[in-house]
Amino acid sequence: MFLSVFDVFKIGIGPSSSHTMGPMTAAVQFLDMLRTHSETAPAAVKVRLHGSLAFTGKGHATDRAVVLGLLDYRPDNLDVDEAEGRIAELQVTKTLHPAGLPALSFDPDADLVFDFGPPLPGHANGLVFQALDQAGRVVLSEIFYSIGGGFVVTAAERECPPAEFASESASWPYPFHNAAAMLRMARESGASIAAMKRANEVVVRSAAEVEDKLGHIWAVMNGCIERGLSLDGQLPGSLKVKRRAKAIHQQLLRERGANSSQPHVASDWLSVYAMAVNEENAAGGKVVTAPTNGAAGVVPAVLRYYLDHCAGAEPAKVADFLLTAAAIGGLIKHNASISGAEAGCQGEVGSAAAMAAAGLCAVLGGTPDQVENAAEIALEHHLGMTCDPVAGLVQVPCIERNAIGATKAVAAASLALRGDGQHFMPLDNCIQAMRQTGEEMSAKFKETSLGGLAVNLPEC
Numbered sequence: 001m002f003l004s005v006f007d008v009f010k011i012g013i014g015p016s017s018s019h020t021m022g023p024m025t026a027a028v029q030f031l032d033m034l035r036t037h038s039e040t041a042p043a044a045v046k047v048r049l050h051g052s053l054a055f056t057g058k059g060h061a062t063d064r065a066v067v068l069g070l071l072d073y074r075p076d077n078l079d080v081d082e083a084e085g086r087i088a089e090l091q092v093t094k095t096l097h098p099a100g101l102p103a104l105s106f107d108p109d110a111d112l113v114f115d116f117g118p119p120l121p122g123h124a125n126g127l128v129f130q131a132l133d134q135a136g137r138v139v140l141s142e143i144f145y146s147i148g149g150g151f152v153v154t155a156a157e158r159e160c161p162p163a164e165f166a167s168e169s170a171s172w173p174y175p176f177h178n179a180a181a182m183l184r185m186a187r188e189s190g191a192s193i194a195a196m197k198r199a200n201e202v203v204v205r206s207a208a209e210v211e212d213k214l215g216h217i218w219a220v221m222n223g224c225i226e227r228g229l230s231l232d233g234q235l236p237g238s239l240k241v242k243r244r245a246k247a248i249h250q251q252l253l254r255e256r257g258a259n260s261s262q263p264h265v266a267s268d269w270l271s272v273y274a275m276a277v278n279e280e281n282a283a284g285g286k287v288v289t290a291p292t293n294g295a296a297g298v299v300p301a302v303l304r305y306y307l308d309h310c311a312g313a314e315p316a317k318v319a320d321f322l323l324t325a326a327a328i329g330g331l332i333k334h335n336a337s338i339s340g341a342e343a344g345c346q347g348e349v350g351s352a353a354a355m356a357a358a359g360l361c362a363v364l365g366g367t368p369d370q371v372e373n374a375a376e377i378a379l380e381h382h383l384g385m386t387c388d389p390v391a392g393l394v395q396v397p398c399i400e401r402n403a404i405g406a407t408k409a410v411a412a413a414s415l416a417l418r419g420d421g422q423h424f425m426p427l428d429n430c431i432q433a434m435r436q437t438g439e440e441m442s443a444k445f446k447e448t449s450l451g452g453l454a455v456n457l458p459e460c
C-alpha cells in the first residue's frame with residue numbers, strides 16, 4: 001500500500017475536503033473524460049448531488065465547488081478573485097467554455113440538483129455527472145464518490161480499487177499496510193517511521209523534491225495559522241459565528257511571562273493555533289488537508305506548538321513530523337476511513353489527532369512503538385464521535401473540535417513517551433473499532449446535519 005505524504009497533505013480551499021475539494025476535482029475529471037470521449041459532441045452538462053452532499057452541500061459550498069470545477073479550476077490553482085468573476089458571468093450566460101470542448105449549456109440553478117433521496121450505494125458522498133448532446137441524449141454519464149480528504153473515485157474504482165491500494169506492493173521498500181507490519185519493518189530495519197515513509201516517497205520523486213515539498217506544505221499550514229490569527233469579524237453563513245482566534249491570541253501574548261499564568265494556558269496556545277486554521281477553512285481560505293479540511297487545524301496546531309513551546313524543538317524535524325503523521329493517516333484511510341460522511345467525526349478529527357500525536361511523539365524522540373502507542377491513545381479517545389455540523393457549516397462544533405483534538409494529541413504523545421511503547425490495545429485494533437463504529441453509526445450523525453447538535457439549537 002502506498003499513499004504519498006502529498007496525498008494526505010494537499011493544498012486546497014475550505015470549507016471541506018469531501019464536500020468542496022472532492023466535488024471540484026470530480027467536475028474537473030468529468031471534463032477530462034469528456035475530452036477523450038469523441039463519439040458525439042456534447043452540448044450540455046447536468047449534475048446531481050446525493051447523500052451527505054445533498055444534505056449539507058449548501059453549507060459546505062458543494063454547489064460552488066462543482067461550478068468551479070466545471071470552470072476548469074482545481075483546488076490547488078484557484079484564483080479566488082478571478083473565479084468569482086467567472087461564476088458571475090456563468091450566472092448570466094449559462095454556458096461553459098471548457099478548453100478543448102464545444103460550448104456547454106449549464107445553468108447552475110437548474111442543472112445542479114440536490115437529490116434528497118437515498119444515497120448512492122458506493123458511499124454517502126455521491127455525484128452523478130451527465131453530458132447531453134443537442135437532442136438531449138446522454139452521451140456520457142459517470143458516478144463519482146468523494147471519499148474524504150479530497151480523494152475522488154469513480155463507481156468502478158470504488159468497486160475495484162487500483163492494485164496498489166488493495167494489497168502490499170513489492171515496489172516500495174517498506175510496503176506496510178497496517179501498524180503491525182509497520183512496527184515489524186521498523187524493528188527489522190532499525191529505521192524510524194519517518195525514515196521508512198521517506199524511503200517510500202523517494203521511489204516516486206527525488207529526495208530534494210520531497211524535502212522541498214514538505215517545507216512548502218508546512219509554510220502553507222503556518223501561513224494559514226498566521227492569517228487566522230490576524231483576522232476578526234464574522235464567518236460566512238447563517239450562524240453569524242464570530243472569529244475568536246485573533247482576540248484569544250492577543251490575550252495570550254499580553255499574558256506571556258506573567259507569573260500568574262496557569263499551567264493549562266499551554267493548551268490555550270494549542271487551541272488558538274487550531275482555531276485560526278479552522279476559522280480560515282470556514283471562510284473558504286487556503287488550507288492543507290490534514291487529513292481533511294474539517295480536521296485541518298489539529299496537525300498544524302501541534303506542529304506549531306512543538307516549534308514554539310517545546311524545549312529543544314528543532315525546525316529541521318518538521319519533515320519527520322509530517323512524514324510520521326502521514327504514515328498514520330495512510331493506515332487509517334487504508335483500513336477504515338477519514339470521511340465524516342462515512343465514519344463520523346472520529347474519522348476526521350480522531351484521525352487528525354492520531355496523526356498529530358504520532359508526529360509529536362516522533363520528534364520528541366519516541367521509538368516506533370511509542371509513536372504507535374501515541375496514535376492509538378489519541379484515536380481511542382475519539383471513538384464514537386459523531387459528525388453533526390450545525391446548519392451544514394464547518395463551524396460548530398468543528399472549529400473548537402480541532403482545538404480539543406490538538407490538546408488530546410499532545411496529551412497522548414506525552415503519555416506514550418512516559419511508557420516503553422508496550423500497551424494493551426494495538427493501533428490496528430483501534431482502527432478496526434473505528435471502522436465498525438462508523439459502519440453502525442446512524443446516518444443522522446454522518447455529516448447530514450439531521451441529528452445531534454445540528455437539531456438541538458438554542459432559541460435565538
Ligand code: SF4
Nearest residue numbers: 294340345348387398
Ligand atoms: S463535525 Fe467533525 S467530521 Fe463533521 S464537519 Fe465538523 S470537523 Fe468534519
